[in-house]
Amino acid sequence: MTINSCIHVFRNILVVVFIFHGSCYSEKAGHYTFMKDATLAPKLARFDYIIGGGGTAGCALAATLSQNASVLVLERGGSPYDNPTASDIGNFANTLLSNTPNSWSQLFVSEDGVYNTRPRVLGGGSVINAGFYSRAGDDYVEEAEWEMDEVKAAYEWVEKKLVFEPQVMGWQSALKDGLLEAGEFPDNGFTYDHIYGTKIGGTIFDRAGHRHTAADLLEYANPETIVVYLQASVHKIIFTTKGSQKPKAYQVIFEDANGVFHKVELANNAMNEVILSAGAMGSPQLLMLSGVGPEAHLANRGVNPLVLDHPMVGQGMADNPLNPLLILSPQSVEVSLVQAVGITKFDTYIEGASGLSLSFDLTRRFFDGVLNLFNETSDTTSRNVLTKSIVNFLKPLDLGLNVMINGGIIFHKVDGPASRGHMELRNSNPHDNPSVTFNYYQEPEDLNKCVEGVETIIKVINSKAFSEYKYPGVTGHELLGLMLGLPTNLRPRHLSSSFDLKQFCIDTVMTIWHYHGGCQVGKVVDKNYKVIGIDALRVIDGSTFLKSPGTNPQATVMMLGRYMGQKILRERAAFHEK
Structure with a gap:
């Protein structure tokens, strides 16, 4: 099969590479009595803890703190329980592609030219990821x-509510056996543990294909002491220096869906705190909007007053780079998200997904969103090149139907990574995405890991175990060439007769949505997650990570919320016993 014939066969399934790591939603129709629309909030209220962000860490943290304190959660998005029809695993792609003002995902494009998505819903990334645990x-x-010991107990607390052993079927089983054949052994079977070799991980999808999210952890909460406001966009934290040598957080200003502003203050207790859990994009952005960040940059963006010159806020941003190969199958495949994974000794993880479906209409809207963002931030020449590429790609997609992908994707994720970037404010509007640069593959060690990862994927595809799920005669070179023909990102393509895997990695890099940094431990927060130089303010989420944990960070982010919630409650109890 030639490269041209491959491209022709795959023409109607190309967009799957953008959405294989999306999600579906829980069928659960429960409604927490403490969950309210922010339009119902009073103009002023007081709580012991104010949590900015009801995401993967925030829900676990809030549920824990509510056992012995009053807690307010401010979530800028809606409820994952509002759309039960989206809970089918076969419909996950349309959710991630949706980029409307009220959608649960918010598109952004990094300065590196890579598409990415931020969660905008109670439960955070656990509502729009592939569910791997x-x-x-x-x-x-x-x-x-x-x-x-406390970490283990916190993981188990999460797992009792959310996590399942997946039902492994044909395609994922072939991927697992192909990984073993490619040398990624031993076979570790089903396990939550992060260990070298090949394994089957946990999932937050149940056997019926319905998603369980971090929002479900609020079932642990004390309903008498917690309030969750939805569609509540935090604008800034207010500080005081009265009675303190350092600025002290004491008030948060947030906006409801009608544009009305509300204030919430910490109750009068020395142990009370504001805690940011808005994620790797949201937490450093909110610190900077509140006057905590690099002085010159904040002045340039009109942020006033400066509360603390904190040069490391927004620094150390990283995203685990990904490069996929798309394989069309001659036989039917099951719908599966990530189940089997190869954890290599060269620090790359090999995973896959199969049998995906998507709406062409939503695909067009996704790229319309990309064009709109790009038009706002790029020069005329770049806009013209991108517009021509995407318009040509969209021509055959004028169909109002859903397409089932009879095949799958195998991809690698670079662990670490060593390449780092930074975040800056575009403006002082908290609704707008900040500017972020990840510097994918800037460091040679990341690029070398990518080459080994792609070579391992080709071994899996060529393995005897995987042979029934690919057409005879399709070579790894042809699959690599196919990927170069897809608009997987906004980067230029470097085509040549001699195939350069390093250049392929640079040209086709994508995100695995595991971005982190911006409020790192030891740089912005201390080891207790308190913001250095500020009183009564912590950051507890993935923005504090020096690198992303394991093959998927959601387990550890939820664990961290529980772990730190218990630690804070112990500190609180000890203080009151004095």
Whole structure:
């Protein structure tokens, strides 16, 4: 099969590469009595803890703190329980592609020219990810200086509510056996542990294909002491220096869906705190909007007053780079998200998904969103090149139907990574995405890992175990060439007769939605997640990570919310016993 014939066969399934790591939603129709629209909030209220962001960490944290304190959660998005029909695993792609003002995902494009998505819903990334659940490795826990026994108990607390053993069928089984054949052994079977070799991880999808999210952890909450406001966009934190040598957080200003502003203050207690759990994009953005960040940059963006010159806010941003190969199958495949994973000794993880469906209409709207964002931030020449590429790609997609992908994707994720970037404010509007640069593959060690990862994927595709799920005669070179023909990002393509895997990695890089940094431990927050130089303010979420834990960070982000919630409550109890 020639490269041209491959492209022709795959023409109607190309867009799947943008959405294989999306999600579906829980069928659960429950409604928490403490969950309210922010338009119902009073103009002024007081709580012991104010949590900015009801995401993957925020829900676990809030549920824990509510056991012995009053807690307010401010979530800028809506409820994952509002659309039960979206809970079918076969419909996950349309959710991630949706980019309307009220959608649960918010598109952004990094300065590197890579499409990405932010969650905008109670439950955060656990509502729009592939559902894979895997703990951090023991070495990660030791480096973070967390208590191992407490970490284990916090993981188990999450797992009792959300996590399942997946039902492994044909395509994922072939991927697992192909990984073993490619040398990624031993076979570790089903496990939550992060260990070298090939394994089947956990999932937050139940056997019926319905998603369970971090929002479900609020079932643990004390309904008498917690309030969750939805469509509540935090604008800034207000500080005082009265009675303190350092600025002290004491008030948060948020906006409801009608544009009305509300204030919430910390109750009068020395242990009360504001805690940001708005994610790797949201938390550093909110710190800067509140006057905590690099002085010159904040002045340039009109942020006033400066509360603290904190040069490391927004620094150390990283995103685990991904490069996929798309394989059309001669036989039918099951719908599956990530289940089997190869954890290599060269620090790349090999995973896959199969049998995906998508709406062409939503695909067009996704790219319309890309064009709109790009038009706002790029020069005329770049806009013209991108517009021509995407318009040509969309021509055959003028169909009002859904398409089922009879095939799958195998991809790698670079662990680490060593390449780092930064975030800056575009303006002082908290509704707008900040500007972020991840510097994908800037460091040679990341690029070398990518080459080994792609080579391993080709071994899996060529394995005997996987042979029934690919057309005979299709070579790895042809599949690589196919990927170069797809608008997987906004980067230029470098085509040549001699195939350069390093250049392929640079040209086709994508995100796995595991971005982190911006409020890193030891740089912006201390080891208790308190913002250095500020009183009564912590950050507890993935923005604090020096690197992303395990093959998927959601397990550890939820664990961290529980772990730190318990630690804060112990500190609170000890203070009141004095």
